Amino acid sequence: MYLTTEKKQEIFAKHGKSNADTGSAEGQVALFTYRINHLTEHLKVNRKDFNTEKSLVRLVGKRKALLDYLKNKDIERYRAIIAELGLRK
Structure with missing residues (x-):
């Protein structure tokens, strides 16, 4: 399988607060981008x-919704995750 538990933990550790921080918007956006x-x-x-x-198409919509939420909630976190993942917006 392409997405193992170790790979998920690595993504969340890099983009979230810890490898167990699966609820942060940045971690979820990073996981959606990988998928x-x-x-x-x-x-x-x-x-x-x-x-x-x-x-x-469904995943792209979910990622867009999370990015819109992040943009409205905290613009600095939004800009940081966009730059870090190399997303165009």
Whole structure:
């Protein structure tokens, strides 16, 4: 599997307060970004996998909602996570 428990803990440790901080918006956005990148690569090879395409669209929507929440709540944290993950917005 592409996303192991160790990989999740590494993502949350890097972008959250600790590796057990799964509830922070930054950690969730980082996890969604990792999953979005993986699904994008999968869809480049498997163009007709429509279930994965639907899941990808759903994940992008969830990430956008979290980023909008973060932008309204604390603009500095929003700018930091955008710069750190290299997202365009």
